Amino acid sequence: MSVQRSSSRLNRSRRIQVRHVPWLIAIPGIVLMLGLRFLPAVFSAGYAFTDWNGLSPRASSVGLDNFAQIFSPSGALGSLGNTLVLAAILLVVSNAAGLGLALLLRKGLKARNLLRAMFFIPFALSHLATGYIWQFIFSYKGPLNQILDSLGLSSWKHTWTGDPKWALYTIALVICWQYTGLTMIIYLAGLEGIPEELDDAVAVDGASKWMKFRRVTLPLLAPAVTVACTLTLIWGLGAFDQVIALTGGGPAGATETLATLVWKNTFLYGKYGYGSALALVLALIVTCLAVLQMTLLRSREEQL
Amino acid sequence: MVFVGPSGCGKTTALRMVAGLEDITEGTIRVGDKIVNGIDPGERDMAMVFQNYALYPHMSIFENIAFPLRARHTSKSEVRSRVERTAALLGLTEYLKRKPRTLSGGQRQRVAMGRAIVREPQAFLMDEPLSNLDAKLRVQMRSEISNLQRDLGVTTIYVTHDQVEAMTMGTRIAIMRKGVLQQQGPPQQVYAEPANIFVAAFIGSPGMNFLQATLGRDESGFELRLPGQTLRLSDAVVSARPALAAYVDRELAMGIRPESLALGPTGGPSLRATVSRIEVLGAESLIYVTLAGQAVVSDEMIEAAVDVDATAASTLKQEAEQCQVTLIVRSEPDTDVRVGDQVNITPIQHRLHLFDLESGAAVTS
Numbered sequence: 001m002s003v004q005r006s007s008s009r010l011n012r013s014r015r016i017q018v019r020h021v022p023w024l025i026a027i028p029g030i031v032l033m034l035g036l037r038f039l040p041a042v043f044s045a046g047y048a049f050t051d052w053n054g055l056s057p058r059a060s061s062v063g064l065d066n067f068a069q070i071f072s073p074s075g076a077l078g079s080l081g082n083t084l085v086l087a088a089i090l091l092v093v094s095n096a097a098g099l100g101l102a103l104l105l106r107k108g109l110k111a112r113n114l115l116r117a118m119f120f121i122p123f124a125l126s127h128l129a130t131g132y133i134w135q136f137i138f139s140y141k142g143p144l145n146q147i148l149d150s151l152g153l154s155s156w157k158h159t160w161t162g163d164p165k166w167a168l169y170t171i172a173l174v175i176c177w178q179y180t181g182l183t184m185i186i187y188l189a190g191l192e193g194i195p196e197e198l199d200d201a202v203a204v205d206g207a208s209k210w211m212k213f214r215r216v217t218l219p220l221l222a223p224a225v226t227v228a229c230t231l232t233l234i235w236g237l238g239a240f241d242q243v244i245a246l247t248g249g250g251p252a253g254a255t256e257t258l259a260t261l262v263w264k265n266t267f268l269y270g271k272y273g274y275g276s277a278l279a280l281v282l283a284l285i286v287t288c289l290a291v292l293q294m295t296l297l298r299s300r301e302e303q304l
Numbered sequence: 305m306v307f308v309g310p311s312g313c314g315k316t317t318a319l320r321m322v323a324g325l326e327d328i329t330e331g332t333i334r335v336g337d338k339i340v341n342g343i344d345p346g347e348r349d350m351a352m353v354f355q356n357y358a359l360y361p362h363m364s365i366f367e368n369i370a371f372p373l374r375a376r377h378t379s380k381s382e383v384r385s386r387v388e389r390t391a392a393l394l395g396l397t398e399y400l401k402r403k404p405r406t407l408s409g410g411q412r413q414r415v416a417m418g419r420a421i422v423r424e425p426q427a428f429l430m431d432e433p434l435s436n437l438d439a440k441l442r443v444q445m446r447s448e449i450s451n452l453q454r455d456l457g458v459t460t461i462y463v464t465h466d467q468v469e470a471m472t473m474g475t476r477i478a479i480m481r482k483g484v485l486q487q488q489g490p491p492q493q494v495y496a497e498p499a500n501i502f503v504a505a506f507i508g509s510p511g512m513n514f515l516q517a518t519l520g521r522d523e524s525g526f527e528l529r530l531p532g533q534t535l536r537l538s539d540a541v542v543s544a545r546p547a548l549a550a551y552v553d554r555e556l557a558m559g560i561r562p563e564s565l566a567l568g569p570t571g572g573p574s575l576r577a578t579v580s581r582i583e584v585l586g587a588e589s590l591i592y593v594t595l596a597g598q599a600v601v602s603d604e605m606i607e608a609a610v611d612v613d614a615t616a617a618s619t620l621k622q623e624a625e626q627c628q629v630t631l632i633v634r635s636e637p638d639t640d641v642r643v644g645d646q647v648n649i650t651p652i653q654h655r656l657h658l659f660d661l662e663s664g665a666a667v668t669s
Contacts, residue, residue, distance in 0.1 A: 200325050201358035204429075205372040205419070206346025215371070219362045 098183025131245025
């Protein structure tokens, strides 16, 4: 009896040990992840309630002043608007274009593999470097205006990145160009997952191309739509490299985004506290919108 | 009409050409009097049932069945009444709100049938619709599809590699090999009068027995010469095949079905053989007998053998090397022969088949 009990206790302790093994393996990774990624962010969030300048040994608490300033007329509302506009354009354009390209390059075309690679390359290149190339293209004596000249459209010429009316849209164009390659790859992968015999079934059932797309292809792409939309939304809200390269936030703040504002306040203007508050607001916006969007899109997926 | 043949023989391709899913290089396809060569699959008024059902996974069963109607802009009330009628016919009424993934294989199969039936098309095209079901369900669905087809009276082209399905379901069957139609006709006719050695070997289970023999002729008539024995051919066999005279002193292939061989002396010309194996199947026994002779080993024979099972082909080659042939005799279950017994087997002469060894064609007129 006692032998039996002790052996069962032994078994239980061994079971517990076995159950702990995955955790033991994961702990170093979790610690590193928390230590290097989340803790600095949390500590930094603490500075959002101070007027620390990033250098002085002391920081005094200012309560919610930094946040009040962000949402004041002279604050960051313009940048917030720019950020949302960029994110919205990227979300709509890169997903529509990526899906369109994926449908075109799915099969049939002989050069499809080459074209797929070509459309993907912008995403793979350094965003800052290609940003500077685009800045050259958009400059007053750049290729774009030269082309307009040669077409006899000189009246259309602009200093694209220097004109407050156009600057934000030139940035939007560049980030769409950059991310469409990636959404295309995501949608291509999604299309690969749709069984080929469904194509045959649709053909025999006599559905039009539009009905096929709306009733069969698009619903079955729902998981890919969730992934692509969530990623583009997050990237759009965090747009930074392209803005810095093309306009640096100008002219006169016309293309300032929350991300560029965070960087400028924190590292250029010596307003670490205010920068932290901006970063916190940006993080909250990204989290809320991404979670909201994913919840909406996931509910469509569940109908599968 | 059932298309049957070993895998890769082109039966599915032929069906897909009829459906319009595959381009054709020459010839015409007609539905009724209308040539449909260049017409889109959806406009051909034919419905297809696919091997993997090809149901739309995100739609309810109702929507799956309704899809072809919606593609034709049928009115809502009409869609509802037709889908409900079809579902009732197939016993799917209680599943209409479910998704395909929650259904069993047999139920999904019925949904695929429903999607075809609801259109009331001119023809059904079925591509191995039962191959994903287990054996028991397959038998059940086989008769359900047959009954349904009879009740609806719609022309159906049915593709299968299973000759039992072909024999039981087809009004006519077409046997294909390597993209070429070998023979077509009512199942019984194809079984009894195979046009060539491939059809003879492919149709029937257990398959037809074959052995090579030299045709001899003397003053009293024709005979088949085997190592150490001969089999005299009856006058009826000879007179039914005028072309036989050209084969004198040449080798040809003799074929005989297991049920056309009788054990023991029954009066007619017979062959001596040794019993090598007995399989008791309850209602009947299969007696395997071995005799000296040359097995028929041609591409057609090997292909037909591989379709039964992979080892059958190697057994065939092995026997050919050892210069012996195993024949299967279908007999009453209460036979008293033992393994090792010497027996006489008597072929029913009017059911004997003779084939040209080179072309494989049946020797007839």
